[in-house]
Amino acid sequence: MSFQPLPFPTQAALSLIRLALSEDIGSGDVTAALTARRHTTAYLVCKGNGVICGLPLIKLIYQQIDPRVRVTYHAQEGKAVKPRQRLAHITGPAQSLLTGERTVLNLLCALSGMATLTRRYVDTVRGTVAKIYDTRKTQPGLRQLSKYAVRTGGGFNHRMGLYDMVLIKDNHLTVKGITEAVQKAKLRYPDLPVEVEVENLVQLKEALSTKADIIMLDNMTLSDMKKAVVLTKAIGGRTVRLEASGGITLRNLREVAKTGVHRIAIGALTHSYSILDISMDFK
Structure with missing residues:
Protein backbone atom coordinates (compact mmCIF):
# COMPACT_ATOMS: atom_id res chain seq x y z
CA MET A 1 0.00 0.00 0.00
CA SER A 2 1.28 3.48 -0.86
CA PHE A 3 1.23 6.22 1.78
CA GLN A 4 1.61 9.94 1.22
CA PRO A 5 3.65 11.48 4.05
CA LEU A 6 3.62 15.14 4.85
CA PRO A 7 6.17 17.31 3.05
CA PHE A 8 9.45 16.91 4.87
CA PRO A 9 9.75 19.57 7.65
CA THR A 10 13.07 20.95 6.45
CA GLN A 11 13.24 24.04 8.67
CA ALA A 12 12.40 22.11 11.83
CA ALA A 13 14.96 19.48 10.81
CA LEU A 14 17.69 22.08 10.28
CA SER A 15 17.09 23.60 13.71
CA LEU A 16 17.40 20.18 15.33
CA ILE A 17 20.45 19.24 13.24
CA ARG A 18 22.31 22.39 14.26
CA LEU A 19 21.59 21.68 17.92
CA ALA A 20 22.59 18.01 17.59
CA LEU A 21 25.85 18.82 15.82
CA SER A 22 26.68 21.59 18.28
CA GLU A 23 26.30 19.37 21.33
CA ASP A 24 28.15 16.46 19.66
CA ILE A 25 31.05 18.25 17.98
CA GLY A 26 31.56 21.03 20.50
CA SER A 27 34.99 22.58 19.88
CA GLY A 28 35.88 19.88 17.34
CA ASP A 29 35.92 16.14 16.64
CA VAL A 30 39.29 15.31 18.18
CA THR A 31 39.21 11.64 17.17
CA ALA A 32 38.26 12.17 13.53
CA ALA A 33 41.09 14.70 13.32
CA LEU A 34 43.52 11.80 13.75
CA THR A 35 42.30 10.00 10.62
CA ALA A 36 43.98 10.23 7.23
CA ARG A 37 42.91 13.15 5.06
CA ARG A 38 41.41 11.14 2.23
CA HIS A 39 38.13 10.64 0.49
CA THR A 40 36.20 7.50 1.35
CA THR A 41 32.78 5.90 0.98
CA ALA A 42 30.43 4.74 3.71
CA TYR A 43 27.26 2.71 3.32
CA LEU A 44 24.12 3.02 5.42
CA VAL A 45 22.92 -0.54 5.95
CA CYS A 46 19.65 -1.67 7.52
CA LYS A 47 19.97 -4.41 10.15
CA GLY A 48 16.28 -5.20 10.69
CA ASN A 49 12.85 -5.24 9.10
CA GLY A 50 10.96 -1.98 9.14
CA VAL A 51 9.90 1.21 7.41
CA ILE A 52 12.62 3.67 6.48
CA CYS A 53 12.01 7.28 7.46
CA GLY A 54 14.21 10.35 7.57
CA LEU A 55 16.39 9.85 4.49
CA PRO A 56 16.38 13.59 3.63
CA LEU A 57 18.17 14.20 6.93
CA ILE A 58 21.36 12.61 5.64
CA LYS A 59 22.01 15.31 3.05
CA LEU A 60 20.92 18.08 5.41
CA ILE A 61 23.32 16.89 8.12
CA TYR A 62 26.33 16.64 5.85
CA GLN A 63 25.56 19.99 4.22
CA GLN A 64 26.10 21.50 7.66
CA ILE A 65 29.40 19.66 8.13
CA ASP A 66 31.06 19.66 4.71
CA PRO A 67 29.55 20.63 1.34
CA ARG A 68 31.99 18.26 -0.39
CA VAL A 69 30.09 15.24 0.91
CA ARG A 70 27.82 13.52 -1.61
CA VAL A 71 24.86 11.27 -0.74
CA THR A 72 23.28 8.72 -3.09
CA TYR A 73 20.07 6.99 -2.01
CA HIS A 74 19.27 3.33 -2.63
CA ALA A 75 15.97 3.21 -0.72
CA GLN A 76 12.75 5.21 -0.94
CA GLU A 77 11.24 7.09 1.98
CA GLY A 78 8.35 5.23 3.60
CA LYS A 79 9.10 1.89 1.98
CA ALA A 80 9.66 -1.42 3.75
CA VAL A 81 13.32 -2.35 4.24
CA LYS A 82 15.02 -5.56 5.35
CA PRO A 83 18.28 -6.71 6.95
CA ARG A 84 21.49 -6.11 4.98
CA GLN A 85 19.71 -3.74 2.59
CA ARG A 86 21.79 -0.74 1.56
CA LEU A 87 19.88 2.49 2.13
CA ALA A 88 22.42 5.00 0.84
CA HIS A 89 26.10 5.52 0.23
CA ILE A 90 28.00 8.62 1.27
CA THR A 91 31.22 9.82 -0.32
CA GLY A 92 33.57 12.54 0.92
CA PRO A 93 36.42 13.34 3.28
CA ALA A 94 36.73 10.59 5.87
CA GLN A 95 36.88 13.07 8.75
CA SER A 96 33.60 14.67 7.71
CA LEU A 97 31.82 11.35 7.27
CA LEU A 98 32.93 10.21 10.72
CA THR A 99 31.91 13.48 12.36
CA GLY A 100 28.33 13.20 11.09
CA GLU A 101 27.92 9.46 11.62
CA ARG A 102 26.25 9.51 15.05
CA THR A 103 23.86 12.36 14.29
CA VAL A 104 22.74 10.62 11.10
CA LEU A 105 22.19 7.30 12.85
CA ASN A 106 20.51 8.76 15.94
CA LEU A 107 17.83 10.53 13.90
CA LEU A 108 17.42 7.97 11.12
CA CYS A 109 17.07 5.04 13.56
CA ALA A 110 14.57 6.91 15.74
CA LEU A 111 12.30 8.17 12.97
CA SER A 112 12.36 4.80 11.23
CA GLY A 113 11.42 3.16 14.53
CA MET A 114 8.40 5.46 14.85
CA ALA A 115 7.34 4.84 11.26
CA THR A 116 7.75 1.10 11.68
CA LEU A 117 5.64 0.95 14.83
CA THR A 118 2.99 3.15 13.23
CA ARG A 119 2.79 0.82 10.23
CA ARG A 120 2.14 -2.12 12.58
CA TYR A 121 -0.77 -0.26 14.17
CA VAL A 122 -2.14 0.82 10.78
CA ASP A 123 -1.95 -2.73 9.42
CA THR A 124 -3.75 -4.07 12.50
CA VAL A 125 -6.84 -1.90 11.97
Whole structure:
Protein backbone atom coordinates (compact mmCIF):
# COMPACT_ATOMS: atom_id res chain seq x y z
CA MET A 1 0.00 0.00 0.00
CA SER A 2 1.28 3.48 -0.86
CA PHE A 3 1.23 6.22 1.78
CA GLN A 4 1.61 9.94 1.22
CA PRO A 5 3.65 11.48 4.05
CA LEU A 6 3.62 15.14 4.85
CA PRO A 7 6.17 17.31 3.05
CA PHE A 8 9.45 16.91 4.87
CA PRO A 9 9.75 19.57 7.65
CA THR A 10 13.07 20.95 6.45
CA GLN A 11 13.24 24.04 8.67
CA ALA A 12 12.40 22.11 11.83
CA ALA A 13 14.96 19.48 10.81
CA LEU A 14 17.69 22.08 10.28
CA SER A 15 17.09 23.60 13.71
CA LEU A 16 17.40 20.18 15.33
CA ILE A 17 20.45 19.24 13.24
CA ARG A 18 22.31 22.39 14.26
CA LEU A 19 21.59 21.68 17.92
CA ALA A 20 22.59 18.01 17.59
CA LEU A 21 25.85 18.82 15.82
CA SER A 22 26.68 21.59 18.28
CA GLU A 23 26.30 19.37 21.33
CA ASP A 24 28.15 16.46 19.66
CA ILE A 25 31.05 18.25 17.98
CA GLY A 26 31.56 21.03 20.50
CA SER A 27 34.99 22.58 19.88
CA GLY A 28 35.88 19.88 17.34
CA ASP A 29 35.92 16.14 16.64
CA VAL A 30 39.29 15.31 18.18
CA THR A 31 39.21 11.64 17.17
CA ALA A 32 38.26 12.17 13.53
CA ALA A 33 41.09 14.70 13.32
CA LEU A 34 43.52 11.80 13.75
CA THR A 35 42.30 10.00 10.62
CA ALA A 36 43.98 10.23 7.23
CA ARG A 37 42.91 13.15 5.06
CA ARG A 38 41.41 11.14 2.23
CA HIS A 39 38.13 10.64 0.49
CA THR A 40 36.20 7.50 1.35
CA THR A 41 32.78 5.90 0.98
CA ALA A 42 30.43 4.74 3.71
CA TYR A 43 27.26 2.71 3.32
CA LEU A 44 24.12 3.02 5.42
CA VAL A 45 22.92 -0.54 5.95
CA CYS A 46 19.65 -1.67 7.52
CA LYS A 47 19.97 -4.41 10.15
CA GLY A 48 16.28 -5.20 10.69
CA ASN A 49 12.85 -5.24 9.10
CA GLY A 50 10.96 -1.98 9.14
CA VAL A 51 9.90 1.21 7.41
CA ILE A 52 12.62 3.67 6.48
CA CYS A 53 12.01 7.28 7.46
CA GLY A 54 14.21 10.35 7.57
CA LEU A 55 16.39 9.85 4.49
CA PRO A 56 16.38 13.59 3.63
CA LEU A 57 18.17 14.20 6.93
CA ILE A 58 21.36 12.61 5.64
CA LYS A 59 22.01 15.31 3.05
CA LEU A 60 20.92 18.08 5.41
CA ILE A 61 23.32 16.89 8.12
CA TYR A 62 26.33 16.64 5.85
CA GLN A 63 25.56 19.99 4.22
CA GLN A 64 26.10 21.50 7.66
CA ILE A 65 29.40 19.66 8.13
CA ASP A 66 31.06 19.66 4.71
CA PRO A 67 29.55 20.63 1.34
CA ARG A 68 31.99 18.26 -0.39
CA VAL A 69 30.09 15.24 0.91
CA ARG A 70 27.82 13.52 -1.61
CA VAL A 71 24.86 11.27 -0.74
CA THR A 72 23.28 8.72 -3.09
CA TYR A 73 20.07 6.99 -2.01
CA HIS A 74 19.27 3.33 -2.63
CA ALA A 75 15.97 3.21 -0.72
CA GLN A 76 12.75 5.21 -0.94
CA GLU A 77 11.24 7.09 1.98
CA GLY A 78 8.35 5.23 3.60
CA LYS A 79 9.10 1.89 1.98
CA ALA A 80 9.66 -1.42 3.75
CA VAL A 81 13.32 -2.35 4.24
CA LYS A 82 15.02 -5.56 5.35
CA PRO A 83 18.28 -6.71 6.95
CA ARG A 84 21.49 -6.11 4.98
CA GLN A 85 19.71 -3.74 2.59
CA ARG A 86 21.79 -0.74 1.56
CA LEU A 87 19.88 2.49 2.13
CA ALA A 88 22.42 5.00 0.84
CA HIS A 89 26.10 5.52 0.23
CA ILE A 90 28.00 8.62 1.27
CA THR A 91 31.22 9.82 -0.32
CA GLY A 92 33.57 12.54 0.92
CA PRO A 93 36.42 13.34 3.28
CA ALA A 94 36.73 10.59 5.87
CA GLN A 95 36.88 13.07 8.75
CA SER A 96 33.60 14.67 7.71
CA LEU A 97 31.82 11.35 7.27
CA LEU A 98 32.93 10.21 10.72
CA THR A 99 31.91 13.48 12.36
CA GLY A 100 28.33 13.20 11.09
CA GLU A 101 27.92 9.46 11.62
CA ARG A 102 26.25 9.51 15.05
CA THR A 103 23.86 12.36 14.29
CA VAL A 104 22.74 10.62 11.10
CA LEU A 105 22.19 7.30 12.85
CA ASN A 106 20.51 8.76 15.94
CA LEU A 107 17.83 10.53 13.90
CA LEU A 108 17.42 7.97 11.12
CA CYS A 109 17.07 5.04 13.56
CA ALA A 110 14.57 6.91 15.74
CA LEU A 111 12.30 8.17 12.97
CA SER A 112 12.36 4.80 11.23
CA GLY A 113 11.42 3.16 14.53
CA MET A 114 8.40 5.46 14.85
CA ALA A 115 7.34 4.84 11.26
CA THR A 116 7.75 1.10 11.68
CA LEU A 117 5.64 0.95 14.83
CA THR A 118 2.99 3.15 13.23
CA ARG A 119 2.79 0.82 10.23
CA ARG A 120 2.14 -2.12 12.58
CA TYR A 121 -0.77 -0.26 14.17
CA VAL A 122 -2.14 0.82 10.78
CA ASP A 123 -1.95 -2.73 9.42
CA THR A 124 -3.75 -4.07 12.50
CA VAL A 125 -6.84 -1.90 11.97
CA ARG A 126 -7.02 -2.46 8.23
CA GLY A 127 -10.56 -3.24 7.09
CA THR A 128 -12.20 -1.17 9.83
CA VAL A 129 -13.22 2.50 9.78
CA ALA A 130 -10.64 3.37 12.44
CA LYS A 131 -7.63 5.56 11.68
CA ILE A 132 -4.50 5.66 13.81
CA TYR A 133 -3.57 9.06 15.28
CA ASP A 134 -0.53 10.24 17.21
CA THR A 135 -0.45 12.53 20.26
CA ARG A 136 1.70 15.36 21.65
CA LYS A 137 3.79 12.85 23.59
CA THR A 138 7.02 13.62 21.76
CA GLN A 139 10.54 14.51 22.84
CA PRO A 140 11.30 18.24 22.93
CA GLY A 141 12.57 19.44 19.56
CA LEU A 142 11.31 16.35 17.76
CA ARG A 143 7.63 17.29 17.44
CA GLN A 144 7.46 17.98 13.71
CA LEU A 145 9.83 15.17 12.73
CA SER A 146 7.99 12.68 14.96
CA LYS A 147 4.65 13.57 13.40
CA TYR A 148 6.24 13.32 9.96
CA ALA A 149 7.38 9.79 10.89
CA VAL A 150 3.84 8.85 11.91
CA ARG A 151 2.51 10.03 8.56
CA THR A 152 5.27 8.16 6.78
CA GLY A 153 4.12 5.01 8.58
CA GLY A 154 0.54 5.55 7.42
CA GLY A 155 -0.89 7.20 10.51
CA PHE A 156 -2.54 10.57 10.99
CA ASN A 157 -1.54 13.60 13.01
CA HIS A 158 -3.52 14.83 15.98
CA ARG A 159 -2.96 18.49 16.89
CA MET A 160 0.56 19.78 16.41
CA GLY A 161 0.49 21.77 19.65
CA LEU A 162 -1.69 23.70 22.04
CA TYR A 163 -2.50 26.32 19.40
CA ASP A 164 -4.19 24.50 16.48
CA MET A 165 -7.01 22.62 18.19
CA VAL A 166 -9.08 22.87 21.37
CA LEU A 167 -8.88 19.66 23.41
CA ILE A 168 -10.95 19.81 26.59
CA LYS A 169 -9.75 17.08 28.96
CA ASP A 170 -10.77 15.98 32.45
CA ASN A 171 -8.52 18.51 34.18
CA HIS A 172 -10.14 21.33 32.21
CA LEU A 173 -13.58 20.00 33.14
CA THR A 174 -12.86 20.42 36.85
CA VAL A 175 -13.13 24.15 36.13
CA LYS A 176 -16.01 24.12 33.65
CA GLY A 177 -18.59 21.49 32.70
CA ILE A 178 -18.71 19.86 29.26
CA THR A 179 -21.50 22.00 27.81
CA GLU A 180 -20.12 25.29 29.05
CA ALA A 181 -16.57 24.44 28.02
CA VAL A 182 -17.52 23.47 24.46
CA GLN A 183 -19.78 26.49 24.03
CA LYS A 184 -17.04 28.84 25.18
CA ALA A 185 -14.48 27.17 22.90
CA LYS A 186 -16.74 27.41 19.85
CA LEU A 187 -17.48 31.05 20.55
CA ARG A 188 -13.86 32.07 21.12
CA TYR A 189 -12.22 29.88 18.45
CA PRO A 190 -14.82 29.44 15.68
CA ASP A 191 -12.21 28.28 13.15
CA LEU A 192 -10.59 25.60 15.31
CA PRO A 193 -11.81 22.03 15.77
CA VAL A 194 -13.01 21.26 19.29
CA GLU A 195 -12.54 17.91 20.99
CA VAL A 196 -13.85 16.99 24.42
CA GLU A 197 -12.94 14.03 26.62
CA VAL A 198 -15.59 11.84 28.25
CA GLU A 199 -15.15 8.94 30.62
CA ASN A 200 -18.63 7.39 30.62
CA LEU A 201 -21.88 7.24 28.67
CA VAL A 202 -23.56 9.92 30.78
CA GLN A 203 -20.84 12.39 29.83
CA LEU A 204 -21.08 11.21 26.22
CA LYS A 205 -24.77 12.09 26.07
CA GLU A 206 -23.99 15.58 27.29
CA ALA A 207 -21.12 15.96 24.82
CA LEU A 208 -23.37 14.85 21.96
CA SER A 209 -25.73 17.69 22.79
CA THR A 210 -22.95 20.21 22.13
CA LYS A 211 -21.23 21.18 18.91
CA ALA A 212 -18.02 19.29 19.68
CA ASP A 213 -16.32 18.01 16.53
CA ILE A 214 -14.58 15.07 18.20
CA ILE A 215 -15.40 13.18 21.38
CA MET A 216 -12.60 11.27 23.07
CA LEU A 217 -13.66 8.06 24.81
CA ASP A 218 -11.08 7.90 27.58
CA ASN A 219 -10.23 4.46 28.98
CA MET A 220 -13.67 3.07 28.18
CA THR A 221 -14.35 -0.64 28.13
CA LEU A 222 -15.03 -2.35 24.82
CA SER A 223 -18.65 -2.75 25.85
CA ASP A 224 -19.07 0.95 26.55
CA MET A 225 -17.27 1.88 23.32
CA LYS A 226 -19.77 -0.21 21.35
CA LYS A 227 -22.64 1.49 23.16
CA ALA A 228 -21.05 4.87 22.51
CA VAL A 229 -20.90 4.17 18.77
CA VAL A 230 -24.57 3.12 18.71
CA LEU A 231 -25.59 6.17 20.74
CA THR A 232 -23.65 8.52 18.49
CA LYS A 233 -25.18 7.07 15.34
CA ALA A 234 -28.61 7.60 16.84
CA ILE A 235 -28.05 11.35 17.00
CA GLY A 236 -29.31 12.41 13.56
CA GLY A 237 -27.40 14.85 11.40
CA ARG A 238 -24.22 14.79 13.48
CA THR A 239 -20.77 14.47 11.97
CA VAL A 240 -19.02 14.09 15.31
CA ARG A 241 -16.05 11.70 15.32
CA LEU A 242 -15.39 9.26 18.16
CA GLU A 243 -11.81 8.80 19.29
CA ALA A 244 -10.68 5.95 21.55
CA SER A 245 -7.78 6.66 23.88
CA GLY A 246 -6.06 5.10 26.87
CA GLY A 247 -4.77 1.59 27.52
CA ILE A 248 -4.73 0.60 23.85
CA THR A 249 -1.90 -1.64 22.64
CA LEU A 250 -1.33 -3.95 19.69
CA ARG A 251 -2.90 -6.72 21.78
CA ASN A 252 -6.34 -5.13 22.03
CA LEU A 253 -6.16 -2.69 19.11
CA ARG A 254 -8.14 -4.80 16.66
CA GLU A 255 -11.01 -5.25 19.10
CA VAL A 256 -11.11 -1.51 19.78
CA ALA A 257 -11.20 -0.78 16.06
CA LYS A 258 -14.05 -3.26 15.56
CA THR A 259 -16.27 -1.26 17.93
CA GLY A 260 -16.73 1.28 15.14
CA VAL A 261 -14.78 4.24 16.56
CA HIS A 262 -13.39 6.58 13.92
CA ARG A 263 -10.05 7.41 15.49
CA ILE A 264 -7.63 5.69 17.86
CA ALA A 265 -4.99 7.84 19.57
CA ILE A 266 -1.72 6.07 20.39
CA GLY A 267 0.94 7.88 22.41
CA ALA A 268 3.30 4.92 22.09
CA LEU A 269 3.96 5.73 18.42
CA THR A 270 6.32 8.52 19.42
CA HIS A 271 7.41 7.61 22.95
CA SER A 272 7.59 3.81 23.21
CA TYR A 273 8.99 2.71 19.86
CA SER A 274 12.06 0.55 19.29
CA ILE A 275 14.61 2.02 16.93
CA LEU A 276 15.20 0.46 13.54
CA ASP A 277 18.82 -0.68 13.74
CA ILE A 278 20.93 0.92 11.00
CA SER A 279 24.71 1.00 10.70
CA MET A 280 27.21 3.09 8.76
CA ASP A 281 29.84 0.81 7.27
CA PHE A 282 33.00 2.30 5.81
CA LYS A 283 34.50 0.83 2.65
